[in-house]
Amino acid sequence: MRKTILFSLGFLLLLLSSSVAIGGRGWYYWSDTAEINARVEGSIPSIKLTEWTPIDILIEDTFFINWSKLSKIRPEWYLKMFWPLNPFVPQPAQRYLGYTSLRLEAEIVDGDTRGWHVRVNPTVITETTAGMKHHVTLEVQTDDSAISSSIIAAIKCTRIDVLGGELGTTYIYIPVKAAPTNFIRMKTIGDTTKHAGLKTMVYFTLDVVNEGYYKDVFQFEAETENGLLGLFNEQAVVIKPGETKRVTLGILTPEKLFDTGTVNKINVYVRSSGNETRTLIGSLTVITEGFYISPLFGLIAGIIILLALFSFFIYLLYREREEREIYGKPIK
Known part of the structure; x- marks a missing residue:
C-alpha cells in the first residue's frame, strides 16, 4: 500500500514539474487573444497618391508557452504523453504542444474605405513561440477617388494552434493620413x-x-x-x-x-x-x-511682290528707252 501511495505521489510531482518554462503571466494563464505585443518601428509616414507606402511593425510573441525552452527541458515524447494527463494544463493540451502560427490580415476598421487599399507582408508567420520577434510590413495606398483624408488600418493577428484551430485574435491598430496634395x-x-x-x-x-x-x-x-x-x-x-x-x-x-x-x-x-x-x-x-498665314510671312510676301512690281516697272522703262534708240522718236 505504501509503495502505491509513493508511486502516485511521484507521478503527480512528475506531472507538476512539467510546468517549468511556461512564462509570461503565469503558466496557468490563458485568454482569447493572439498573445502578442506590437509596435511601429520608426514614425508613420504620410500616404502618397497611387504609391504603396510601407509601415514597419515589430511583433513580439507573448504566448504562455515557450516551446523552445520547454522542449529542451523535457523530451517532446514525454510532454505529449504526460501533459494531457496534467489537470493544471489547459486542455486539450495537444493544441499547445509545438510551435504555433500567426495568420495576418490587413483591414480598414475606421473611415471611408473608398480609394484606400491595405495589405500586409507576410500573411503567415510559421513556427513561432513565446519570446520570438517578427518583422512585418503594412502597406497602405490611396488614390484620387478617396473621400476620407485619414483612416485607421489594422492587422488582424490570429494564432493557429498545432492542430490548425484558432486560439485567439488580436488587432494592431495603425492610424494613417494622406499627404496634403x-x-x-x-x-x-x-x-x-x-x-x-x-x-x-x-x-x-x-x-x-x-x-x-x-x-x-x-x-x-x-x-x-x-x-x-x-x-x-x-x-x-x-x-x-x-x-x-x-x-x-x-x-x-x-x-x-x-x-x-x-x-x-x-x-x-x-x-x-x-x-x-x-x-x-x-x-x-x-x-x-x-x-494659318503668319503676319511676318505676309509682310515678306508683300515686300517681294512690291519688289517684283518695281522691277517690272523699271524693266518697262528700260525697254521703252531701248525701242526709242532703235526706232527713233515717234512722229505725231
Whole structure:
C-alpha cells in the first residue's frame, strides 16, 4: 500500500514539474487573444497618391508557452504523453504542444474605405513561440477617388494552434493620413475638350478643391505636346482645407501652315510646399485644325511682290528707252 501511495505521489510531482518554462503571466494563464505585443518601428509616414507606402511593425510573441525552452527541458515524447494527463494544463493540451502560427490580415476598421487599399507582408508567420520577434510590413495606398483624408488600418493577428484551430485574435491598430496634395481635386467648368485654330489662344476654367486637411501653397504646371504652350493666370495659390479656388489655364496653339485636326493632350500637375512630388490631378484636350498665314510671312510676301512690281516697272522703262534708240522718236 505504501509503495502505491509513493508511486502516485511521484507521478503527480512528475506531472507538476512539467510546468517549468511556461512564462509570461503565469503558466496557468490563458485568454482569447493572439498573445502578442506590437509596435511601429520608426514614425508613420504620410500616404502618397497611387504609391504603396510601407509601415514597419515589430511583433513580439507573448504566448504562455515557450516551446523552445520547454522542449529542451523535457523530451517532446514525454510532454505529449504526460501533459494531457496534467489537470493544471489547459486542455486539450495537444493544441499547445509545438510551435504555433500567426495568420495576418490587413483591414480598414475606421473611415471611408473608398480609394484606400491595405495589405500586409507576410500573411503567415510559421513556427513561432513565446519570446520570438517578427518583422512585418503594412502597406497602405490611396488614390484620387478617396473621400476620407485619414483612416485607421489594422492587422488582424490570429494564432493557429498545432492542430490548425484558432486560439485567439488580436488587432494592431495603425492610424494613417494622406499627404496634403493627395487630396487636390480639379473640376473643369465647361468642356474638357476644345477645338482651336492655329496660332490662337483657348482657355479652360478650372475649380481646384483642397480636400486634404492642411492649408498649403499649391503650384500648378501644364504639360503640353506638339508645340502647345500652357500658362496659368496664377502659378501659385494658397488654399485652405475644404476651400475651392478658380484658376484659368490658357493654351496657345502652334504656328504652322495647315492642320487637318491634331489631338493634343494637356496634363495638369500640382505640387505643394508640403509635398514637392508632382501629382497629376487632371487632363484636358485641345484639337488644332485649319490654315494659318503668319503676319511676318505676309509682310515678306508683300515686300517681294512690291519688289517684283518695281522691277517690272523699271524693266518697262528700260525697254521703252531701248525701242526709242532703235526706232527713233515717234512722229505725231
